[in-house]
Amino acid sequence: AQSVTQLGSHVSVSEGALVLLRCNYSSSVPPYLFWYVQYPNQGLQLLLKYTTGATLVKGINGFEAEFKKSETSFHLTKPSAHMSDAAEYFCAVTRPSGNTPLVFGKGTRLSVIA
Amino acid sequence: EAQVTQNPRYLITVTGKKLTVTCSQNMNHEYMSWYRQDPGLGLRQIYYSMNVEVTDKGDVPEGYKVSRKEKRNFPLILESPSPNQTSLYFCASSPTRRGDYGYTFGSGTRLTVV
Numbered sequence: 001a002q003s004v005t006q007l008g009s010h011v012s013v014s015e016g017a018l019v020l021l022r023c024n025y026s027s028s029v030p031p032y033l034f035w036y037v038q039y040p041n042q043g044l045q046l047l048l049k050y051t052t053g054a055t056l057v058k059g060i061n062g063f064e065a066e067f068k069k070s071e072t073s074f075h076l077t078k079p080s081a082h083m084s085d086a087a088e089y090f091c092a093v094t095r096p097s098g099n100t101p102l103v104f105g106k107g108t109r110l111s112v113i114a
Numbered sequence: 115e116a117q118v119t120q121n122p123r124y125l126i127t128v129t130g131k132k133l134t135v136t137c138s139q140n141m142n143h144e145y146m147s148w149y150r151q152d153p154g155l156g157l158r159q160i161y162y163s164m165n166v167e168v169t170d171k172g173d174v175p176e177g178y179k180v181s182r183k184e185k186r187n188f189p190l191i192l193e194s195p196s197p198n199q200t201s202l203y204f205c206a207s208s209p210t211r212r213g214d215y216g217y218t219f220g221s222g223t224r225l226t227v228v
Contacts, residue, residue, distance in 0.1 A: 009154070032212070032213075032214050036217075041222070042221055043204055043219030043220050043221045043222050044157075044204070044217070046216040049214075049216060051214060090157070094214065095212060096212075096214070098212065099211050100211070101213070102208075102211075102212065102213035104157045106154070106155065107157075
């Protein structure tokens with residue numbers, strides 16, 4: 001069975017500082033990995049995804065994530081936080097084949113301090 | 115615009131009064147799903163549907179019903195709501211269950227049962 005662990009339910013950074021949100025996965029096969037963002041009073045939106053190919057993937061709003069198989073990680077980063085980045089972020093994992101569902105982590109709330 | 119539409123956005127009801135939350139998608143997606151989101155628990159899947167007339171239980175199906183009579187619609191029914199069903203509900207759709215193309219989420223329904 002696949003699972004996702006997001007380290008830290010709440011992360012707080014200063015505006016302009018590096019954003020680092022951690023995600024570790026468990027999967028018996030090479031996974032597909034995703035980050036979703038949920039802004040206040042909205043549904044989840046796809047931020048970026050890794051399926052195959054380049055392990056460093058770029059998403060919307062300057063975010064990127066790197067798939068590291070040896071560390072079973074898919075951490076989300078952004079060089080400089082903006083106030084508008086304040087949201088909840090969810091990491092998710094699925095298998096490349098078959099009918100298993102997308103499995104979500106419990107989420108990390110990002111606060112940005114002026 | 116490709117979207118998942120949920121209604122209502124907010125609902126306050128009394129214990130035992132049947133209610134339906136509607137969900138409609140305009141992307142011809144095969145897969146649809148309902149989640150509830152609670153603080154500290156992340157997203158938990160209630161029910162899902164692989165296609166018309168095909169539905170199955172997720173992780174927390176007790177107290178809920180669904181139907182999929184048409185491809186675009188997937189209503190969530192609470193026959194006898196109880197206070198422990200107070201939550202934020204999301205409908206999602208995707209071309210596939212495994213979500214390799216990403217899930218598209220509705221804007222959410224905040225339900226309060228008193």
